[in-house]
Amino acid sequence: MSEVVEIAAALDAVDILHQYSGVTALDHVSLRVQEGEFLTILGPSGSGKTTLLRIIGGFETPVAAQRLSIAGIDVRGLPANHREVATVFQHYALFPHMSVGQNVEYGLKVRGVMPAGRRKRAEEGLRLVRLSDKYDRRIHQLSGGERQRVAFARALVTEPRILLLDEPMGALDEKLRREMQVEVRALQRHLKATFIQVTHSQEEALTMSDRIAVMHRGRIEQLGTPADIFDRPATRFVAAFMGMTNLIDGTVSGIDGKITQLDAAGQLLLGTWTGPRPPALGQPAFAAIHPQRIAIDPSARTGNGWNCFGGQALSAAYRGAHTDIQVSSQIGPLTAAVAGMGISGAVAVSVGWRAEDCAMGPAGELDS
Amino acid sequence: MIAAESFAYKAALREARLIRVAVWVTLIAGFGVTALIYAPVIWLGVLSISVDPLAGLPGAFTMRWYGSLFTSTGWIQPLFISLEVAVIVSVLCMVSAMLVGRALPRLKHGRGLLLGAFLLPLVVPGIVVGIDIFIYYKMFLTFKMGLWSLVLVHFIWAFPFALIGMLVISSRFDVRLLEAAADLGAAPWRRFWDIERPLLMTGVVTAGMFGFMLSLTELPRSIFVAGRTQTLPLFTWAETMSRGSHISLIYCLNTLIAVISVALSVLSVWLLGRRVKS
Numbered sequence: 001m002s003e004v005v006e007i008a009a010a011l012d013a014v015d016i017l018h019q020y021s022g023v024t025a026l027d028h029v030s031l032r033v034q035e036g037e038f039l040t041i042l043g044p045s046g047s048g049k050t051t052l053l054r055i056i057g058g059f060e061t062p063v064a065a066q067r068l069s070i071a072g073i074d075v076r077g078l079p080a081n082h083r084e085v086a087t088v089f090q091h092y093a094l095f096p097h098m099s100v101g102q103n104v105e106y107g108l109k110v111r112g113v114m115p116a117g118r119r120k121r122a123e124e125g126l127r128l129v130r131l132s133d134k135y136d137r138r139i140h141q142l143s144g145g146e147r148q149r150v151a152f153a154r155a156l157v158t159e160p161r162i163l164l165l166d167e168p169m170g171a172l173d174e175k176l177r178r179e180m181q182v183e184v185r186a187l188q189r190h191l192k193a194t195f196i197q198v199t200h201s202q203e204e205a206l207t208m209s210d211r212i213a214v215m216h217r218g219r220i221e222q223l224g225t226p227a228d229i230f231d232r233p234a235t236r237f238v239a240a241f242m243g244m245t246n247l248i249d250g251t252v253s254g255i256d257g258k259i260t261q262l263d264a265a266g267q268l269l270l271g272t273w274t275g276p277r278p279p280a281l282g283q284p285a286f287a288a289i290h291p292q293r294i295a296i297d298p299s300a301r302t303g304n305g306w307n308c309f310g311g312q313a314l315s316a317a318y319r320g321a322h323t324d325i326q327v328s329s330q331i332g333p334l335t336a337a338v339a340g341m342g343i344s345g346a347v348a349v350s351v352g353w354r355a356e357d358c359a360m361g362p363a364g365e366l367d368s
Numbered sequence: 369m370i371a372a373e374s375f376a377y378k379a380a381l382r383e384a385r386l387i388r389v390a391v392w393v394t395l396i397a398g399f400g401v402t403a404l405i406y407a408p409v410i411w412l413g414v415l416s417i418s419v420d421p422l423a424g425l426p427g428a429f430t431m432r433w434y435g436s437l438f439t440s441t442g443w444i445q446p447l448f449i450s451l452e453v454a455v456i457v458s459v460l461c462m463v464s465a466m467l468v469g470r471a472l473p474r475l476k477h478g479r480g481l482l483l484g485a486f487l488l489p490l491v492v493p494g495i496v497v498g499i500d501i502f503i504y505y506k507m508f509l510t511f512k513m514g515l516w517s518l519v520l521v522h523f524i525w526a527f528p529f530a531l532i533g534m535l536v537i538s539s540r541f542d543v544r545l546l547e548a549a550a551d552l553g554a555a556p557w558r559r560f561w562d563i564e565r566p567l568l569m570t571g572v573v574t575a576g577m578f579g580f581m582l583s584l585t586e587l588p589r590s591i592f593v594a595g596r597t598q599t600l601p602l603f604t605w606a607e608t609m610s611r612g613s614h615i616s617l618i619y620c621l622n623t624l625i626a627v628i629s630v631a632l633s634v635l636s637v638w639l640l641g642r643r644v645k646s
Contacts, residue, residue, distance in 0.1 A: 058551075080547070086552065087551045093545050106549070106552050110553045110558055
């Protein structure tokens with residue numbers, strides 16, 4: 001018998017089951033997060049992502065859990081105040097009757113740290129989030145972005161084993177959100193801390209994470225690097241959620257090494273199988289392509305490994321950085337994102353994309 | 369655009385005129401009602417410094433009656449009883465309004481029903497409450513009436529007001545702050561002491577002030593349950609009814625009570641308003 005001694009993961013959750021009055025919120029979810037990792041739980045509202053975060057934080061008790069340990073300590077049955085995690089809440093939940101400094105010191109105060117030590121660590125925390133001069137301010141004197149920084153400082157000074165982020169950018173405006181994404185990621189790298197973030201924004205997930213767990217209907221549909229999730233979706237849901245608006249259904253009609261062939265109502269498509277299990281001939285499957293990977297009039301590029309179809313450009317929607325062109329093609333309606341203003345009016349076009357940009361996976365729901 | 373001579377144009381002008389008239393009517397009526405309330409109080413104050421208050425008309429002015437408050441001291445004992453009852457009722461109101469006020473907003477079911485049950489005593493006539501308590505405790509359970517029964521009826525009377533004062537504050541309390549405190553390591557008692565207590569304090573103080581004030585001036589319920597104990601309102605009422613030698617003092621006493629009550633009410637409303645704004 002050989003036992004592998006493992007270094008305890010920051011989070012080890014195995015087979016978590018949770019229900020709200022009969023409705024399953026978490027359907028046997030397992031998740032392992034390494035020390036120093038930035039993991040994002042991504043999903044639409046109602047997918048169970050917030051429930052999972054609340055269970056890790058200790059605000060909800062799961063109906064059943066085979067294992068739930070933080071830094072090697074079993075936390076099942078342990079209330080939130082005895083867990084070595086700290087949360088940055090979506091609405092910050094700063095204490096309105098305390099100053100900025102008192103807020104940041106609160107976690108140290110309840111741990112019995114003496115005032116002088118508290119002050120020192122709170123000032124360090126505020127410096128980390130670039131709010132050194134705001135120690136004596138009242139909370140209502142701060143802007144939204146500053147409040148969020150205080151929430152970060154307050155959570156970080158307790159030196160939690162895991163920092164939980166509950167849609168921390170949700171209440172910020174677009175520009176500030178982009179800045180904070182970069183800043184929070186840099187902070188996490190600097191501290192070498194473990195962050196678990198919940199968000200419904202795929203952009204946020206892709207920008208900030210080491211790994212992403214995509215949740216849907218109480219289950220983790222796919223767990224992988226941002227590139228995995230974005231380019232190699234395991235399920236139809238992940239493909240659609242990550243912006244692959246071009247989804248074509250068919251059956252597997254050929255497998256040749258890395259290339260899979262899909263028969264979609266008589267039209268043949270070449271793609272790369274990204275499903276969790278290898279494909280089988282005759283299996284119902286989907287093909288998914290990002291709009292920005294579809295070329296219009298790819299005349300010079302037809303040939304081996306390319307899918308090419310004739311069609312009609314119907315309309316163009318200007319999006320700023322690119323233009324979405326709706327094409328009615330031989331294989332069905334498609335959206336292509338092209339640089340610049342694109343084309344106007346109904347014109348005959350041909351559309352094409354490479355087999356490696358065409359993800360394929362099993363049709364239907366993820367099976368258990 | 370509407371043509372200047374059109375019917376719609378004239379109607380619009382008429383409407384604007386009507387609104388101006390309505391504003392004036394409302395203002396005058398508002399002042400009128402205020403005068404209805406305050407004029408007697410001011411009148412009482414004026415009479416209390418008149419030489420012959422029983423004449424009903426202010427005459428030559430004197431501070432004699434206020435001076436005699438120091439010499440004929442029959443009112444002092446009732447005052448202390450009233451203060452004793454008021455302090456107990458005030459503390460009871462603070463504690464119970466806080467317990468109920470912090471629990472009610474967090475209930476998932478039956479909140480409206482419970483609130484209704486708590487506020488119902490507001491619409492039960494005071495005399496009915498007084499008689500009910502007397503019949504039940506004195507005649508049925510044969511308890512002796514006195515301080516405790518005064519405290520009980522005053523509490524019944526004051527609690528709905530105290531609860532409303534508390535709910536103004538507690539229904540705005542963000543329970544997520546308690547999650548945040550727990551997340552930072554605070555135990556349940558710590559969360560209450562550090563977060564809830566300071567944020568709910570205004571409501572508690574308001575509840576206490578309502579309890580104190582309403583108890584201090586309560587009469588109809590007290591009449592039935594006081595036993596041999598005499599509160600200040602009972603004293604002034606009895607003196608007024610008997611038209612005894614103390615009658616001129618009553619004007620002074622009532623004026624003082626009115627001034628203190630108004631000051632306390634203004635203070636509690638101000639406190640409440642300040643917290644709600646911030």
